[in-house]
Amino acid sequence: MMGKVIEEEKRQLSDYIKHYRPKQILRDRIMESIIFLGGLSAVIFTIGIFLFVIKEAWPFLSSRFSLMEFLTNIEWYPVSNVSVRYGAKALFVGTAAVTIGSMVLAIPVGIGTAIFISEFCGPKFKEVAKILIELLASIPSVVWGFIAVMVMNPFIINVLHEPVGLNVFNASIILALMSIPMIVSIGEDALRSVPDTYREAAESLGATRLEVVIRVIIPAAKNGLIAAILLGVGRAVGETMAVLMATGHSVAIPDSIFSPVRTLTATVAAEMGEAPKGSEHYQTLFTIGLSLLLITFSINFISDILLRKSWKRK
Secondary structure, three states: OHHHHHHHHHHHHHHHHHHOHHHHHHHHHHHHHHHHHHHHHHHHHHHHHHHHHHHHHHHHHHOOOOHHHHHHOOOEEOOOOOOOEEOOHHHHHHHHHHHHHHHHHHHHHHHHHHHHHHHHOOHHHHHHHHHHHHHHHOOOHHHHHHHHHHHHHHHHHHOOOOOOOOOHHHHHHHHHHHHHHHHHHHHHHHHHOOOHHHHHHHHHOOOOHHHHHHHHHHHHOHHHHHHHHHHHHHHHHHOOHHHHHHOEOOOOOOOOOOOOEOOHHHHHHHHHHHOOOOOHHHHHHHHHHHHHHHHHHHHHHHHHHHHHHHHOOO
């Protein structure tokens, strides 16, 4: 009886291999090809973007570009009847000011929220918190810009008694709110990647939950947490519409957090439509775009390295 059952199973397996296995192999190969082409296209598009930006900026880079003037001169007059000047120092300082200001607010809140969701809150509250964080991340940047103009601007003027409500402080708060969801999401993944054996070993030695988090979990997940912070920085550096509406759009070195500034991204967004194609102004804006590409690429590259090191623990 057992022999007949075994023979029947062998026959069914043989029929499956004969009739269905080739089709399954073909489907697998088609899916592998589609996935490979998708990954390859992402690489090609990225390289293509770099080459396009370099191509458009190259005439300026190879003729009138002066790195010293570009980085140290605060005068930005790409169109002038007297003297054209391409000093982007104020733009770099403005970008750094709103980025640093936003990270001062976003890092403690983002990392603290990630730790709370990962280590302290219950399953039901965790699901609700994740939904709210994803909702916060899905708000369009122009809506954040409206909040900066219609809510934060009068608040700063009327409550803080500042003459200008569109400034570094305003933009920093808006960018912090936009960066927090990314920091929380990546940070929570990094904290969850720490093996449970670390927690169990620390608790078996008598450590409290807070001591486990501070002395064990955070040091073990530090690469992933740093990567989360860097991705938040990249989000703040690359934001355009919200900072265009929130900063006051003034080419100046800020002397306080309530000074209006202009960022690199906002400059490109505001002036690209007015720059004749192929003009020096047009090429200068692409030079700024190339600078932004290099900055964000470097930040994302470092973040990716740190995340890979963190995820190896899983």
